[in-house]
Amino acid sequence: MRRRKHFTPYLKAIVIAFFITLLLRLFVVDFYMIPTDSMTPAIEPGDYIMVNKLYKGARFYKQLKFESGKTPETFRIPGYSSIRRNDIVVFNLPTPLFSDQMEMDLSHFYVKRCIGLPGDTLSISNGIYTVNGQTGYGNLREQYLLSHYQGEYLPGTYHTFPFDTTYAWTMRCFGPLFIPATGQTILLDTVNLSLFRRLIYYETHTSLHTRHGKVYLKDSIITRYTFQKNWYFMAGDKIFNSRDSRYIGLIPEDFLIGKAVLVLYSKDPETRQISWKRTLNLIR
Structure with a gap:
């Protein structure tokens, strides 16, 4: 009996700490834990980062029974801020990649820098990001290097979203791309369909198709569409080695988890030694 009483306070402390x-x-x-260098130098491989959920507001699933290949319904409690350009954000990966369809991958996460917000128009001109006519977003040094790059492009990195010969966008010349916001309406035709097909599928869970020069949603001709969600353009700081919105397209708001704010500690991926100079570094 005495032994049980002796351990009771410790058990209570463990339970309280757990909750x-x-x-x-x-x-x-x-x-x-960060495995790749796509956000170098802000975040390095081996960094163990802390993500602030209160910033945007914590996201929750409406049900815990998940169906394979289907995005679970979510809701978000109000945060104290909204995502801003140049914030570094963790989000769920959209899947399948390079498809007209989109669902949330519950087991894979990306960390990228937000370049374009809902309602923005984004372009890449000679390697430089331009948002609503303004520059200064993303890793400026990498953009400068890309703008002056004279060598051969790595296989698979040159041609980009929407992978359509009508646009033939590249990592150096991209856009203009309108980033939809909730309630905004666009005119839709067979030309710009490739830009928004994946987004509309995600919002309606209905595939679009064309026939005789017209766009159809199910059996109805559609000439305009009003978006139900906010969308974001995310990009890696290491421009030559980042799979981001230039390739995977825009990211819906309900995929966002939070803002990366701190490197708690970092381990060298090869030596497994702690990198003390990166410990408790703020992420900018």
């Missing part, structure tokens, strides 16, 4: 940790992970912060 506090659970609440923090659900509502406040989450943590991710």
Whole structure:
């Protein structure tokens, strides 16, 4: 009996600590290990980062029974801010890649820098990002290097979204691309369909097709579409080595998890040694 009483306070402390940790992970912060260099130098391979969920507002699933290949319904509690250009954001990967369809991949996460917000118009001109006619977004040094690059492009990195010969966009010359916001309406035709087909499928779960020069949603001709969600353009800082919105397209708001704010610690991927100079570094 005495032994049980002796351990009871420790057991209570463990249970309380568990629930506090659970609440923090659900509502406040989450943590991710970074395996690639696509966000170098802001985030390095081996970094263990902290993500602020309160910034945008924590996201929750409406049900815990997930169906394979289907995006679960979500809701978000109000945050204290909204995503801004140049914020570094963690989000679910859209799947399948390079398809007219889109669902949320629950097991794969990307971390990228937000370049374009809902309602923006984005272009890449000679390697330089331009948003609503303004520059200064993303990794400016990498953009400068791309604008002056004279060598051969790596296989698979030159041609970009929407992978359509009508546009023939590249990592150096891209857009203009309108980034939809909730409630905004676009005119839709067989030319710009390739830009928005995947987005409309995600919002309606209905495939679009063309016939005799007309766009059809199910059996109805559609000439305009009003978006139901906010969309974002995300890009890696390492422009030559990042699979981002230049290739996977725009990201819907309900895929966003939070803002990356801190490198808790970092381990060298090869030596497994702690990199103390990166420990507790703010992410910018």
